[in-house]
Amino acid sequence: MIWLLLILAGTLYAALWxxxxxxxxxxxxxxxxxxxxxxxxxxxxxxxxxxxxxAEKAGLIxxxxxxxxxxxxxxxxDIPKNHPALGAIILTLSANMLGMGxxxxxxxxxxxxxxxxLNKEKTxxxxxxxxxLVLCTAGFTLVPATVIALRTAAGSGNPTEIVGPxxxxxLFATISVxxxxxxxxxxxx
Amino acid sequence: MIxxxxxxxxxxxxxxxxxxxxxxxxxxRVKVYEAFVEGAAEGFQTSIRILPFLVAMLVAINVFRxxxxxxxxxxxxxxxxxxxxxPGELVPLAIMRPxxxxxxxxxxSEIFTVFGPDSLVGRIASTxxxxxxxxxxxxxxxxxxxGISRPRYSVFVGLCGDIIGFLGSVYLCQYFFALP
Numbered sequence: 001m002i003w004l005l006l007i008l009a010g011t012l013y014a015a016l017w018x019x020x021x022x023x024x025x026x027x028x029x030x031x032x033x034x035x036x037x038x039x040x041x042x043x044x045x046x047x048x049x050x051x052x053x054x055a056e057k058a059g060l061i062x063x064x065x066x067x068x069x070x071x072x073x074x075x076x077x078d079i080p081k082n083h084p085a086l087g088a089i090i091l092t093l094s095a096n097m098l099g100m101g102x103x104x105x106x107x108x109x110x111x112x113x114x115x116x117x118l119n120k121e122k123t124x125x126x127x128x129x130x131x132x133l134v135l136c137t138a139g140f141t142l143v144p145a146t147v148i149a150l151r152t153a154a155g156s157g158n159p160t161e162i163v164g165p166x167x168x169x170x171l172f173a174t175i176s177v178x179x180x181x182x183x184x185x186x187x188x189x
Numbered sequence: 190m191i192x193x194x195x196x197x198x199x200x201x202x203x204x205x206x207x208x209x210x211x212x213x214x215x216x217x218r219v220k221v222y223e224a225f226v227e228g229a230a231e232g233f234q235t236s237i238r239i240l241p242f243l244v245a246m247l248v249a250i251n252v253f254r255x256x257x258x259x260x261x262x263x264x265x266x267x268x269x270x271x272x273x274x275x276p277g278e279l280v281p282l283a284i285m286r287p288x289x290x291x292x293x294x295x296x297x298s299e300i301f302t303v304f305g306p307d308s309l310v311g312r313i314a315s316t317x318x319x320x321x322x323x324x325x326x327x328x329x330x331x332x333x334x335x336g337i338s339r340p341r342y343s344v345f346v347g348l349c350g351d352i353i354g355f356l357g358s359v360y361l362c363q364y365f366f367a368l369p
Contacts, residue, residue, distance in 0.1 A: 013261060023252050034248070047229065049232045060213055108327070116335040154305075162312055162319060162362075
């Protein structure tokens with residue numbers, strides 16, 4: 001729906017007030033970007049999925065799950081105890097918090113794949129999937145690495161001064177989103 | 190204090206993990222190299238699987254932006270937001286943030302060039318960039334990878350999170366950086 005709206009609005013606007021040639025050009029450039037993005041992602045994806053497999057075999061993930069399970073099952077009540085999805089979710093959220101950028105995506109996808117195994121209707125998102133997604137998009141972070149790099153590059157006198165506000169705002173947004181998610185779970189049963 | 194800690198953390202996390210995970214693995218008698226390759230093999234398939242979703246979403250967003258429709262939206266919203274003491278310079282960023290990560294990054298560096306990273310607008314832009322994420326990208330990639338085409342209420346909740354992050358950044362920074 002949103003997808004159709006974006007294309008429709010864009011093309012219509014260009015046809016009426018802008019330059020219709022831009023639509024063709026931007027569509028093709030974007031398709032190109034998508035492919036290079038996916039390929040760029042392939043490397044990090046392999047790296048972190050490989051690391052994760054080692055951690056899994058070493059029993060590291062089981063250990064983390066054991067410790068954090070009670071908190072996590074409160075946020076994700078639909079996931080059965082000791083399910084592999086829990087481990088993947090913990091890793092995703094931790095990577096997000098630590099501002100690991102590209103490493104978050106492979107872990108997030110892995111978590112979604114585990115959640116998909118619990119899904120009965122394969123094309124519809126489950127409540128747990130929605131919760132994980134909104135947690136990731138709200139992006140609670142302790143280390144806004146990209147921003148610090150960007151500020152340093154721009155010659156800021158104090159590149160890290162925004163860390164405090166960033167942590168507070170993202171914490172607040174995350175809590176609000178969790179709250180909204182709970183309401184939606186009940187409303188859209 | 191928090192800032193230096195955060196800065197150090199950002200430099201150290203990945204190197205530490207790269208050493209720590211294989212080391213523990215080796216101590217626990219895992220064949221680390223074999224395990225790594227086995228896990229990494231999944232990476233390629235996954236990125237191929239998300240490709241069509243990524244193409245669809247990026248094309249739509251880029252057409253919307255390049256055609257000028259996005260700019261038109263900005264002009265519409267700007268007067269409303271300035272009424273609520275939200276600097277107009279931030280409006281394009283607010284709309285771009287959930288749509289495109291590189292787009293938002295570009296807009297932020299533009300703000301840095303024009304106003305400076307240590308201006309109020311620059312600080313707010315930094316906070317917005319750090320505290321919210323590219324909702325549509327995450328939606329596309331995460332759900333695309335498992336073939337979910339009906340995201341249900343998650344889009345709505347995710348966008349609410351972006352709005353909360355945006356407003357939170359604007360008001361908190363105005364308060365925080367006004368302190369002596």
